[in-house]
Amino acid sequence: MFFLLFPLDVKSGSYTVLQVVEALGSSLENPEPRTRARGIQLLSQVLLQCQSLLLEKEVVHLILFYENRLKDHHLVIPSVLQGLRALSLCVALPPGLAVSVLKAIFQEVHVQSLLQVDRHTVYSIITNFMQTREEELKGLGADFTFGFIQVMDGEKDPRNLLVAFRIVHDLISRDYSLGPFVEELFEVTSCYFPIDFTPPPNDPHGIQREDLILSLRAVLASTPRFAEFLLPLLIEKVDSEILSAKLDSLQTLNACCAVYGQKELKDFLPSLWASIRREVFQTASERVEADGLAALHSLTACLSRSVLRADAEDLLDSFLSNILQDCRHHLCEPDMKLVWPSAKLLQAAAGASARACDHITSNVLPLLLEQFHKHGQ
Incomplete structure (x- = not known):
């Protein structure tokens, strides 16, 4: 009972x-691991309730203690991680200790062997430091990205995946160094x-499938650096027989077009067009048709807004020529x-930009007028 009063005693100033x-x-x-685990668990509970009261010198001593305990018996590790989560919230954390904690976790903890709740604690520690110690973490360079890849690798629980996807998105959107690990982060x-x-x-x-879909899509469509790996995957899934895979792939392609340019799309345009054309021509699903047309619209818009050098190949004109052909x-x-699927495809491309509209209408209108006069007679 005496031990249960520790948080109150610390808050009142009776104890440090x-x-x-x-x-x-x-x-x-x-010497008994279970006893050590209970002791550290109690200390961690005190820290979780009192972390805002800690002085800098106390934080330094506690960080050193907890980092050393990461080398302890596996039964002790969950309680150690809880303490580090509390310390990751401390305003009084001195510069450099966030990096020290993460290095210790990356080196000492086999995250995949932990229970779901304990893996979630690791993600929480990383998230807390990314929110408050960004510049320190960026000082680690690509080592931080590689460390996180090792933490996330093999994660299965949807509760943890939502947090992990947010971390990856932040790594990219906040311009952390990915170094040579772009493909590994994608994989x-x-x-x-x-x-x-x-x-x-x-x-x-309360986690829904759509939550995971949108969170993962935000990651995959967040950077052009994923394009060479992602576009072949999207083409493969569009061409599959699974309706949900087709829809997800077309919607993800649509999202990617907001951040891609001609350079990322160039090598994949023929295959992308072939897949979209096939789906619109052959599908029995109105949803697939709509998403295919939306993806074509976005592809055309992306090619339309790319800045051309004087000596650059005009991918928009060649892309539209293939569509017309x-x-x-x-x-x-x-x-x-x-006839109707063809008209819808031409309309989707033409509506993407003034240039696309001019190119398509100048080729199609004479043909339509000819057909009108021919059949009108």
Whole structure:
């Protein structure tokens, strides 16, 4: 009972945290791992309630203590991580200690072997430091990115994945160094694409499949540096027989076009067009057709806004020429079933920019007028 009053005693000023450590000394140094774990758990609970009261010198001593305990028996590690989570929230944390803590975790903790709640604690520590110690963490360079990749690798729980996806998004959007690990960061996230998750009945956590889809899409579409790895994956999934994979891939492509340029798209345009054309021509799903048309619109808009050098190849004109080549002859066959899909594809591309509209209408309008006069007679 005496131990349960520690948080109140620290808050009232009757005890300092270091005096609590001394009072718990026998359990913290006990040769039995379960006893040590209970002692550290109690100390961590005190820190979680009193972290805002800690002085800088106390934080320094506690960080050193907890880092050393990361080398302890595996039964002790969950309680150690809880203490480090409390310390990661401390305003009094001196410069350099955030980096020290993360290096110790990356080096000493095999995150994949922890329970879900303890893995979540690791993600929380990383998130806290990214929110308050960004410049220090950026000083680690690509080592921080690599350390996080190792932490996330193999994660299965949707509660943890939502947090992990946010961390990856922040790594990219806040311009942390990815160094030579761009492909590794892509692989550790794209392995979940497309999301295949059905929440269990009466799930108390309330995580929906759509939450994971949107969170992962925000990561995959966040940087052009993923393009060379992502675009082949999207083409593969659009061409699959799974409806949800088609929809997710087309919607992700649509999102990517907001951040890509001609350079990222160039090598994949023929395959992207072939996949979109096939889906619009052949699908029985109105949703796939709509998402395919939206993706074509976004691709055309992306090519339209890319700044051209004087000696650069004009990808927009060649892309539109391919669309016209595959669609315009169907307009001359009004009894055929492909006339409307062809018209929709041409409309989606033409609506993307003034240049695209001019290119397509100048090629299609004469043909339509000819057909009108021919059949009007």
